[in-house]
Structure formats: C-alpha cells, structure tokens
Amino acid sequence: MKNSSRFRQLLIGSTYTWMVVLALIPYLILFIASFLLPGDDQLVQSGLSFSNYQHLISPAVFSMARSSILLAGVAALLCLLVGYPFAYILAQSSAKVQPLMLLLVMIPFWTNSLIRTYALVMMLKANGVINQVLMALGLIEMPLQLMYTQTAVFIGLVYTLLPFMILPLYAALKAVDPRLVEAGRDLGANWLNTFFRITVPLTTPGIIAGCMLVFLPALGMFYVADVLGGARSMLLGNYIRDQFLIYRNIPMGAAASVTMTVAMGLMLLLYFFASKRLNREAMQ
Amino acid sequence: MSRRLKWIYAGLVYAFLYLPLVVVAIFSFNDSKYSLAWHGFTLRWYEKLWHNSSLMSAALNSLLIAGCAATLATLMGTVAAFIMHQYRFPGRKLLFGSLFVMMMSPDIVIAISLLLLFLALHLPLGFPTLLVAHAVLCVPFVATTVYSRFHGFQRDILDAAKDLGADEYQVFRFIVIPLALPAVVGGWLLSFTLSLDDVIISFFTTGPDFEVLPLRIYSMVRLGIKPDVNALCVVMMGITIVALVLSRTLLKEKE
Numbered sequence: 001m002k003n004s005s006r007f008r009q010l011l012i013g014s015t016y017t018w019m020v021v022l023a024l025i026p027y028l029i030l031f032i033a034s035f036l037l038p039g040d041d042q043l044v045q046s047g048l049s050f051s052n053y054q055h056l057i058s059p060a061v062f063s064m065a066r067s068s069i070l071l072a073g074v075a076a077l078l079c080l081l082v083g084y085p086f087a088y089i090l091a092q093s094s095a096k097v098q099p100l101m102l103l104l105v106m107i108p109f110w111t112n113s114l115i116r117t118y119a120l121v122m123m124l125k126a127n128g129v130i131n132q133v134l135m136a137l138g139l140i141e142m143p144l145q146l147m148y149t150q151t152a153v154f155i156g157l158v159y160t161l162l163p164f165m166i167l168p169l170y171a172a173l174k175a176v177d178p179r180l181v182e183a184g185r186d187l188g189a190n191w192l193n194t195f196f197r198i199t200v201p202l203t204t205p206g207i208i209a210g211c212m213l214v215f216l217p218a219l220g221m222f223y224v225a226d227v228l229g230g231a232r233s234m235l236l237g238n239y240i241r242d243q244f245l246i247y248r249n250i251p252m253g254a255a256a257s258v259t260m261t262v263a264m265g266l267m268l269l270l271y272f273f274a275s276k277r278l279n280r281e282a283m284q
Numbered sequence: 285m286s287r288r289l290k291w292i293y294a295g296l297v298y299a300f301l302y303l304p305l306v307v308v309a310i311f312s313f314n315d316s317k318y319s320l321a322w323h324g325f326t327l328r329w330y331e332k333l334w335h336n337s338s339l340m341s342a343a344l345n346s347l348l349i350a351g352c353a354a355t356l357a358t359l360m361g362t363v364a365a366f367i368m369h370q371y372r373f374p375g376r377k378l379l380f381g382s383l384f385v386m387m388m389s390p391d392i393v394i395a396i397s398l399l400l401l402f403l404a405l406h407l408p409l410g411f412p413t414l415l416v417a418h419a420v421l422c423v424p425f426v427a428t429t430v431y432s433r434f435h436g437f438q439r440d441i442l443d444a445a446k447d448l449g450a451d452e453y454q455v456f457r458f459i460v461i462p463l464a465l466p467a468v469v470g471g472w473l474l475s476f477t478l479s480l481d482d483v484i485i486s487f488f489t490t491g492p493d494f495e496v497l498p499l500r501i502y503s504m505v506r507l508g509i510k511p512d513v514n515a516l517c518v519v520m521m522g523i524t525i526v527a528l529v530l531s532r533t534l535l536k537e538k539e
Contacts, residue, residue, distance in 0.1 A: 004452040012373055015364045019382055022420045026397035029404055086297045089290045101294070103532065108301045110477045111524050114498045115517045118505050119304035122311065129307055162301065212388060220392035223483055227505050237392050237484075244396070244488070250403075257396045261389070268388060 027261075034255035038248065052255035061239070068236045071150070072218035075157040076211045079165035082158075083210065087169035088199075091176075102170070109163035117227050120159055124152055124228070148230035156224040161217060165210040172206020173199070205275040212267040219260060236260065305521065312514035329515040336512055342500035343516060346480060347523075349411070349496060353418035354475035360419065361426025361475075362468055366460060368427070369434040370442075387424040394421060395488035402489065409491035417489040418482065422475035429474060429535065433467030434460070466534040473531035477524050 035048045055061060090101055108116065123129045124146040131143040146152055176199060184194040200207075222237035236256060243253030315326035333339060364383065368376060386394070398417045399409075407413055441463075445455050461468070483498040490496060497520070504513060 007451070007453040007456070008367075008371060011363050011367050012371065015360070015367055015379065016375075018360050018364075018423070019379065022398070022401070022416065023382060023386055026401040029400045030393075030397040033400055082297065085293060089294050099532075103529070104298060105301075106528060106532075107521075107525055108305070110481055110528050111305070111521055112481050112483065112498055114483045114501055114505075115308075115520060116304065118501060118509070118513070118517065119308045121505065121509075122307050123304050129303075159300070159304070162297075216388075216390040220390045220484065222392075223487075223502055227502075240392060240396065241487075244399070250400070253396065254400065257393050261393050264385075264388060264390065264393070268385065 030254050030261075031258055033251050034258045036251045038251055052251050053259075055252065056255055056259060064234050064239060065236060068219055068234065068239075071154060071157070071235065072215050075154060075161065075218045076165075076214040078158050079162050079214045080169075080207065080211060083162060083165035083169055084207075087166050087173055090166070090170050091173035105163050105166050105170075109167065113160045113221070114223055114227075116160055117156055117224055120156055121147065121227060124155070147228065150229065153225050153229035153235075156228040157214075157218045157221065160221065160224060161214040164213040164217070168206045168209040168213060169203065172203040172209075176202045202278065205271055205278060208267065208271045208274055212264070212271065216260065216264055216267070219263075308514050309518050309521075311511060312518045314511075317511060329511045330519075332510075333512040333515045333519075339497075339500060339512065339516060342495050342497045343520070345494060346497040349414055349418060350476045350479035352415050353422060353479045354472045356415065356419040357422035357426050357475045358468060358472040361423045361471055362430050362461075362464070364423065364427040365430035365434060365464075366456065369431060370460075383424040383427050386420070387428070391421070391482065391484040392488075395485040398485075399488045409489060410494045411490075414486060414490040414494060414496070417485050418479045419475075421482065421485055422478050425474055425478060426468075426471035429471040430464055430467045433464050433535075437463050470531040470535040473527045473534070477527045477531075480520065480524060480527075 034052055035050070037049060037051065056065065090098065090105070093101055121128070125131075126143045126145070126147065128146070130146065131140075134140045135143065180202070181194050181198055184198045185191075189197070219235060220237035220240070222235055222241050225235045225238050240253045240256045243249045243256065310322075312329055313325050313327070314323055315328070316323035364379065367373070368379060395417065398413075398420060402409060402413050441459060442455055445459050450458070480497075483502070486496050486498055487502075490499070497516075501513060501516075504510075
C-alpha cells in the first residue's frame with residue numbers, strides 16, 4: 001500500500017512540477033517583464049511601469065496593431081466562409097469516402113507551414129505558376145506583381161490556416177444530432193431555415209474555436225509576412241520578434257505578447273459561455 | 285445543395301490546398317533549374333540534396349529533435365492523462381484547464397514565455413532548450429489523445445486488478461499501458477509531426493549551434509532558392525504523411 005501511494009505521489013508531483021516550471025512560471029515571467037523597462041545589458045531594469053502598454057497604444061504602434069488585427073480578422077472570416085460549407089460537405093459525406101477526405105485535410109494541417117508558404121511562393125512569384133499560366137493563355141502581357149503585397153500575405157494566411165478552421169467545424173458538425181435537423185424539416189422548415197436556425201447555432205462553439213485557431217496564429221505568423229509580404233506588411237508577430245531580436249527591448253515584446261494572451265483569454269471565455277449555453281439548452 | 289455542386293466545391297478547396305504542394309513536387313523531378321516547362325524526369329535534385337551537408341544536417345537535427353521531444357512529451361502526457369483519469373487530487377480541474385489553455389495558446393506566446401524562462405535561468409539556447417520547448421508544445425496533445433482512450437475502457441478491469449492485489453504501479457504498468465498503447469503511440473506520432481511542423485517556437489528557442497530545417501529553409505527562401513529545396517520539401521512531406529497515416533490507423537482501433 002505504501003508503494004502505491006508513493007507511486008501516485010511521484011506521478012502527480014512530476015506532472016505538477018512540469019506544469020508549474022514550464023507553463024505557469026514562464027507566463028508569470030512574461031507578465032512581470034511586460035511591466036519592466038529595458039536595461040542597458042539586453043535584459044531588464046527594475047521598476048514597474050505601464051509605459052510599455054502606453055507605448056502599445058501610441059499612434060505608430062497602434063496603427064500597425066490595428067492593421068494586423070484587421071488582416072487576421074478578415075483571414076479568419078474568409079476561412080470561416082470557405083471552411084463552413086466544406087466542413088458541412090465533409091461531415092455529410094458517406095462513411096466510405098469520409099476517412100480519406102478527412103485525411104486529405106489533415107495532411108496540409110500537419111505539413112510544415114514554412115514549406116507550405118514556400119510552395120505558395122512558387123505559385124505567386126513573377127515567373128511563378130500563376131503568371132506563366134495567365135501569360136500562356138494570353139490574358140496578361142506582363143507578369144502581375146503578386147509577391148510582396150498585402151494580398152500575398154492575406155492569401156498566405158488563409159492558405160496556411162484554412163485546415164485549422166475546417167477541423168473544429170467538422171468536429172462540431174459531426175456532433176449535431178441529425179434528428180434535430182430532421183425534426184425541423186418535418187415541421188415544415190426549408191433547408192435554409194434548418195441550416196441557419198438549427199445547424200449553425202448548434203455549432204457555435206466550433207465556429208468560435210475555429211476562428212480562434214485562425215485569428216491568433218494569424219497575428220503571430222511573422223514568417224508568412226516576411227516571405228510573402230517583404231518588408232512592408234507587418235503583423236503583430238513581426239513586431240514582437242523585432243522587439244526581441246533587433247531592438248533587444250524584451251519588456252516591450254512581452255507587453256505585446258501579454259496583449260495577445262489577453263485576446264486569447266477573451267476568446268476562450270466566449271467559447272466556454274457558448275458551449276455552456278448550448279449544454280444548458282440541450283438539457284431543457 | 286445538389287450533389288454535383290458539393291463535389292465541385294470540395295474539389296476547389298482541395299485544389300487550393302494541394303496545388304502549391306503538387307507544383308513543388310513536380311519541380312523536384314523536373315530536369316531544369318529555372319524554367320517551369322517540363323524538361324524531363326530527373327532525380328538529380330535529390331542527389332544534390334544528399335550531398336548538401338548543411339541542408340542534410342539541419343534536416344537530421346529536425347528529425348532528432350522531433351523524436352526526442354515526442355518521447356519526452358509522450359511520457360509526460362501519458363502520466364498527466366493517467367492521473368487525471370485515475371486519481372482525484374486537488375487542482376485536477378485546474379490541470380485540465382491549463383492543458384486546454386496550452387493547446388490553444390498561440391505559438392509565439394509559448395515561444396516567448398519559454399525564451400524568457402531560459403534567459404532568466406541563463407541557459408544557453410540550443411538542443412536542450414529546443415527539446416524542452418517542443419515537448420511543452422506537444423504534452424497537451426498527447427494528454428488529450430491518451431485521456432480519450434482511457435475514457436473508452438472499463439473501470440471494472442482496473443478494479444478487478446486491484447481486488448486481486450495489484451498495487452498502483454502494477455495496474456499502470458500491466459493494464460493501463462498495454463490497453464492504452466495504440467493511443468500512446470498515436471500521441472507520439474502526433475507529437476513527432478507537431479515538432480516537425482513548428483517554425484515559431486524553434487525560431488525563438490534554439491541557438492546558432494543547433495539549426496533545424498524550418499529555420500534553414502527560412503533563411504534560404506529569403507536569399508533565393510535552389511531546386512534541391514524542392515526535393516527536401518517533398519521528403520519532409522513524405523515523412524509527415526507516413527507519420528500521420530500511422531497515427532490515424534493506431535487511434536482508430538478504439539472505434
């Protein structure tokens with residue numbers, strides 16, 4: 001018996017240690033660092049202040065943050081508009097083809113996103129596939145400038161993150177009880193009505209999860225902006241990276257990261273409320 | 285939606301996801317350095333890749349870190365899943381919650397908070413820090429995968445073993461692990477691909493002495509690319525697909 005309790009303590013203790021040392025403490029350091037001031041020796045100066053957060057809402061930084069949020073937000077919206085019908089088709093497909101269709105979504109999901117970004121470069125560059133095809137068809141005479149534009153960054157974000165939207169939507173759609181949809185239809189609602197008044201509300205947690213999995217990474221994917229957007233388009237991720245690696249301003253980078261964490265926290269709360277409400281309604 | 289329309293729509297989405305990857309694959313076998321036109325089949329880019337020592341060593345480093353991080357994450361993740369399923373202890377719900385938060389956290393936030401920890405501890409960045417960082421990334425995924433497998437099997441078996449005098453270590457070692465093995469191996473493979481997939485965490489938590497593939501490709505893409513990168517991308521995609529198909533087969537057994 002003594003052996004048992006020691007074994008149990010060992011397992012619980014090691015899990016606790018792992019979570020405290022590698023999750024809790026790093027987040028705490030991040031949080032504290034965001035209130036410090038940058039020192040001479042690349043580390044930090046003591047003395048708490050809100051100046052980093054004040055700097056975040058200064059006009060120059062704020063306009064970058066706003067355009068980054070807009071870019072990520074529109075990317076999330078577009079992923080949702082493209083992904084929802086697709087996930088719907090996927091969830092409705094016959095048991096025979098569904099595993100294969102799902103696997104085909106998961107392969108890009110798990111393929112290194114830098115490799116996928118690079119693949120996109122092959123399509124978009126001046127002598128890339130799209131330009132060559134358009135020129136061969138005689139639709140254009142000069143290659144279009146596709147690379148190093150805001151549009152390219154935008155395409156890159158949607159391309160990289162679309163599977164992150166499809167998979168949670170698919171999981172949510174699979175969980176919808178088909179009897180509810182049938183009941184709606186039996187009661188005389190048409191397809192559009194059952195879709196928007198039964199299916200969509202029942203999948204709200206999936207929609208929020210998908211939007212979160214696209215929006216938050218889209219804010220941070222500095223390499224997509226670098227490779228496809230050149231120096232011009234800046235994401236919050238580029239800003240954070242530059243604060244760390246170029247300006248050696250750790251507290252400023254930390255403050256930007258904390259802001260992102262807060263955004264994640266808000267979206268998580270939204271997710272929990274939505275799934276809780278759904279559960280409560282299901283009970284009634 | 286009519287049937288045909290559905291297939292056209294799905295086909296378009298797949299085309300969007302796969303066309304660039306297919307183009308890279310075709311280029312990797314095309315016997316021409318710059319032109320898009322087909323100049324005949326060749327394996328010379330693969331041969332070049334084999335002799336490109338910096339690219340190969342970065343690729344091997346990536347596989348090494350993926351293997352080690354997956355093993356560490358599988359160990360910690362399985363233990364976390366086991367205690368959450370088996371024991372009632374203070375903070376159990378909190379553990380659940382924090383694993384979920386970790387899973388949803390943007391990579392850049394995980395990367396930076398760990399970088400700050402390593403800086404605070406004055407640890408030089410390299411293999412050990414990257415290993416820990418990737419394991420941190422993977423643990424929640426292993427824990428949830430294995431936990432859902434535990435949910436599938438009956439408690440009676442564990443109770444029976446205990447009635448017959450097994451202590452908790454024996455229950456873990458001789459009943460839980462064998463029953464959960466497919467999920468454990470599946471979790472390992474998921475972690476392996478997760479680690480190979482990562483760019484951002486690697487970017488912040490490794491040093492110049494230990495370069496991994498995504499970072500190597502990152503600097504190459506900015507400086508101009510040679511066709512052997514195409515070959516390398518195809519090889520990496522192949523490894524990802526094999527790991528993914530294996531893990532899905534293993535995880536499916538429970539259904």
